[in-house]
Amino acid sequence: MADGPHSIYPRTWSRSASNFGSEIDADSLANELQSRWPPSEYRVHIQVLGGAADGGISVRVWNSTGIKESEVVYPSDHAASEHPSLSAALEEIECIVKRLKLEGKL
Secondary structure: OOOOOOOOOOOOOOEEEEOOOOOOOHHHHHHHHHHHOOOOOOOOEEEEEOOOOOOOEEEEEEOOOOOEEEEEEOHHHHOOOOOHHHHHHHHHHHHHHHHHHHOOOO
């Protein structure tokens, strides 16, 4: 099923978060992603995965029309924050989305 401009299928753009254990409520994070970057406006999938061996968090933003962004962020870079993992992930997504907008891809 294609999600490009000529698709005959309605497209659902996902917002997901997982692998955080008790550190972050994944459902709450997914809802925050939905709220900050509504699928009707941001036609991409956004995924946040915790639990990397080195303490990193994987952030992915993609679709099938050429957007394929993937970064690893580290909560230690946001140690002063009340929720370092959350801050790291949300800040990186914001950077990716802003760059994609500037490049005319969103």
